Amino acid sequence: MLGRLGASVYRARWAVIVVWVVLTIGAAFVAPRVTSVLHGGGYTIGNSQSEVAYNVLHRAYGYRALTFTVVFTAPPAHRAQLPAAAAQFRRRAGARLGRKLSIGRPIWSPDRSILFERVYSAPRGDFGAGFSDTLESLLPGKPIHAYLTGPPEIFHDMEVVSDQDLHQIEIITLPIAAIVLLLIFRSVVAAAIPVLMAPVSVTLALTAIYFLGHRVQMSIFVLNTGSMLGLGVAIDYSLFMVNRFQEELAGGRDVGDAVARTVAMSGRAILVSATVVTIGFFSLTLTGVQMLSSIGLGGSIVTALSLLVALTFVPAILGVLGPRINLLPVVPPRLLQSHVWQTIAYFVMRRPVWIIGLVTAVILILASPAAHLHVGVPGPEILPKSVEARAGNDILNRHLGIANREPVLVVAERLPGTPLSTAKPAAFQVLDRVCSSRLVAGASPVPVPNSPKQIRSCDQMLKQMQSARTKTLTPRSKRVALLSVFLAAPASSTAAERYVHMLRVAPPPQGYRILVGGQTAGQVDFDTCMYSHFPWVILFVIGTIFLILLIAFRSVLLPIKAVLMSLFSIAVGYGAVVFVFQDNHLSNLLHFTSIGDVDSIVPVFLFSVLFGISTDYEVFLLSRVQEEYMLTGDNETSVAAGLAATGRIITSAALIMIVVFGAFAFARLVVIQELGFGLAVAVLVDATLIRALLVPATMRVLGRWNWWLPVKGFLKGGAGTRGRCAAAN
Numbered sequence: 001m002l003g004r005l006g007a008s009v010y011r012a013r014w015a016v017i018v019v020w021v022v023l024t025i026g027a028a029f030v031a032p033r034v035t036s037v038l039h040g041g042g043y044t045i046g047n048s049q050s051e052v053a054y055n056v057l058h059r060a061y062g063y064r065a066l067t068f069t070v071v072f073t074a075p076p077a078h079r080a081q082l083p084a085a086a087a088q089f090r091r092r093a094g095a096r097l098g099r100k101l102s103i104g105r106p107i108w109s110p111d112r113s114i115l116f117e118r119v120y121s122a123p124r125g126d127f128g129a130g131f132s133d134t135l136e137s138l139l140p141g142k143p144i145h146a147y148l149t150g151p152p153e154i155f156h157d158m159e160v161v162s163d164q165d166l167h168q169i170e171i172i173t174l175p176i177a178a179i180v181l182l183l184i185f186r187s188v189v190a191a192a193i194p195v196l197m198a199p200v201s202v203t204l205a206l207t208a209i210y211f212l213g214h215r216v217q218m219s220i221f222v223l224n225t226g227s228m229l230g231l232g233v234a235i236d237y238s239l240f241m242v243n244r245f246q247e248e249l250a251g252g253r254d255v256g257d258a259v260a261r262t263v264a265m266s267g268r269a270i271l272v273s274a275t276v277v278t279i280g281f282f283s284l285t286l287t288g289v290q291m292l293s294s295i296g297l298g299g300s301i302v303t304a305l306s307l308l309v310a311l312t313f314v315p316a317i318l319g320v321l322g323p324r325i326n327l328l329p330v331v332p333p334r335l336l337q338s339h340v341w342q343t344i345a346y347f348v349m350r351r352p353v354w355i356i357g358l359v360t361a362v363i364l365i366l367a368s369p370a371a372h373l374h375v376g377v378p379g380p381e382i383l384p385k386s387v388e389a390r391a392g393n394d395i396l397n398r399h400l401g402i403a404n405r406e407p408v409l410v411v412a413e414r415l416p417g418t419p420l421s422t423a424k425p426a427a428f429q430v431l432d433r434v435c436s437s438r439l440v441a442g443a444s445p446v447p448v449p450n451s452p453k454q455i456r457s458c459d460q461m462l463k464q465m466q467s468a469r470t471k472t473l474t475p476r477s478k479r480v481a482l483l484s485v486f487l488a489a490p491a492s493s494t495a496a497e498r499y500v501h502m503l504r505v506a507p508p509p510q511g512y513r514i515l516v517g518g519q520t521a522g523q524v525d526f527d528t529c530m531y532s533h534f535p536w537v538i539l540f541v542i543g544t545i546f547l548i549l550l551i552a553f554r555s556v557l558l559p560i561k562a563v564l565m566s567l568f569s570i571a572v573g574y575g576a577v578v579f580v581f582q583d584n585h586l587s588n589l590l591h592f593t594s595i596g597d598v599d600s601i602v603p604v605f606l607f608s609v610l611f612g613i614s615t616d617y618e619v620f621l622l623s624r625v626q627e628e629y630m631l632t633g634d635n636e637t638s639v640a641a642g643l644a645a646t647g648r649i650i651t652s653a654a655l656i657m658i659v660v661f662g663a664f665a666f667a668r669l670v671v672i673q674e675l676g677f678g679l680a681v682a683v684l685v686d687a688t689l690i691r692a693l694l695v696p697a698t699m700r701v702l703g704r705w706n707w708w709l710p711v712k713g714f715l716k717g718g719a720g721t722r723g724r725c726a727a728a729n
Helices: 002-011 013-037 049-061 076-100 129-137 151-185 188-212 221-250 255-286 290-326 340-350 352-372 388-404 420-434 458-467 494-505 519-553 557-582 601-632 635-664 670-707 719-728
Strands: 065-073 101-103 115-121 145-149 408-414 440-444 480-487 512-518
Touching: 002 013, 002 255, 002 290, 013 188, 013 290, 049 408, 049 480, 049 512, 049 519, 065 076, 065 129, 065 151, 065 388, 076 101, 076 115, 076 129, 129 145, 129 151, 145 151, 145 388, 151 188, 151 221, 151 388, 151 635, 188 221, 188 290, 221 255, 221 290, 221 601, 221 635, 221 670, 255 290, 255 519, 255 601, 290 601, 340 352, 340 635, 340 670, 352 557, 352 670, 408 420, 408 494, 408 519, 420 458, 420 480, 420 512, 440 458, 480 494, 494 512, 494 519, 512 519, 519 557, 519 601, 557 601, 557 670, 601 635, 601 670, 635 670
Parallel strands: none
Antiparallel strands: 065 115, 065 145, 101 115, 408 480, 408 512, 440 480
16 A cells, blocks of 8 residues: 555655645744744643632632732842832733732832732633733833743743744754764765755644644643654654665666655555554543643644655655765765674674673663652743743742742631531641641741741741630631641652642541642642553553554564563663752753752653654564565574664664754753653663664564464464565565
8 A cells, every 4th residue: 555655656746745845835834823822831630629729719718829929129229219110010010901910019028138029810721821921011121120920920931941942952953963864875965855854844743733722722842842753753754764765776676666665665664653653642642631632632743744744745755856866975885884783683693692681781770760750840940040930939039938939728618507616626626737747837827928927837826826815717707718838848849749648638627628729739639630540541552552563563472572672761761861850960061950850741751752752663673674584584584684774774763863852951941851851861772772782682582483473364464475575576
């Protein structure tokens, strides 16, 4: 079927090229608008306890979420102008936004060196991020410097930084990829095709995401993750097609037959590979998390379009170029002629058991840091220190100390029918539970303190309750009360999560409902939801990919081996991310701030994506080994020949992936750095230790069991047809 597709594309090659060029030009006008439909956030889980706590407060008190904080600073000589600047900002914001926002009175820091204003809004799914641009335009100019910070501004700046990083990384990676391709193909024309196909695939994908974003909420992370993977996958697929076409021409085939044969053979491997990668991406939609679901949809779109480009646009260009694919040589062929992969292949065949033991030991060592992996939801630290939202929050941390930390919100609701006389005993019971941990640094009756003085110690809270005449847990006119608990540990820490869990599992006072909210509680709810779905993601990915490889290679053991090899790659990726970002190594080189954990989405994302990408290289290697086995019927010879034939091109493809992913490790968003670094290291190990050594060594040991399939009829068209294929060739 794919051979017929290749022949058809060759016959209509000019029409195919025109269609793709027109589509790309049209997409180029739409793709830059994709950021207008992307959203920050995506970390909240509907109907979780943290969300219920927030909604209860809103219904009881008209509680409005803290949306922004505006921090006003000035040199000492101009600090007297800060109140006037704050008042002017408040008037201008009120005139522009009316009642959409509520701006509190200006507040001096305890040392009276900065002034800040709190900005509140009604509960919104985007945290109020839609107000960011308007408020930024209202900030005063010199000599006053005003910082706009808070969750919505952090997400807004994430969008800005993400877009800037993407453009810079594309400028860096494409030239490097072009140099690598020049060394692979030895000619400018051959190297140019994969480089040109990458922006085509990414541009079309971003356009598709733009239209999809009008119907489905898409995360801002789609921009970087989709582009990162699109660049790598599109170049890889085109690279394999160009390489096979050159081989077919060198073997004496005419241009039409070479195109058809390229699509039939490399196209089959690419089709299986793209299916596997798409499954990996699609599995993210099973997590129950909107942000990961949108990334999964975006990645699936990028992979599908890269496949279409590789199977139609690239063959059409190859058909037009023909032997001119080798024009403008830059490296004499004799300088790149090497038998290194053949030497490696036969070295592996002679010492398979020794290689399996050594490589497995190295992989286990590299993966060992993953044993203490801890995940968390990022805060302002996700941004570089130079970004305004991060800088403003850092200023508040210095001047407000613990009062600027995210508290644990303990919401007590008196149930209908519970007498008011029970409130005081209930209050003591709740306070006793809240203060039972040494982690508690203090508490406040207000959700957002403006000064450390508003935070009282547990002893002070107890004395105040004992001295009050009618102190109750809930006011007479209301059934809901709030206690903001400030911890000595960061909100994303394991200790803070254990504290929230302790409060939630404790039995509430009789006649009361206790809800625990705030950032830490929201993080616990997010992780619980996502990781409760993670086993289903794992089963879906492994089961589906196993079936695809079973059908593709007519073997039971090869898919099992492929799954195990992919798990090795994933473990190495986890270990690398934990070692660098959680354990705080290379922070000076990569310019990030470690908070002692890994972003919650990273392990799930790496599993789904790496499983597809690592299987990608397995497919290309096994496809060539299967070709040789169908010709010779000799396992050892076919494995050695397959490795010798694909080693250079797989390593080259992996090198391009490493360049692309490695560039994202130098992005300015920590979560993107974690993803890029984890992918780059995993692909490096996968293409060298695993695919070049461990896989062929394992196949050498398994021997003819590689091709074992209990249902013999299922072998039709597979390895059992080696005699007829040999005759045909």
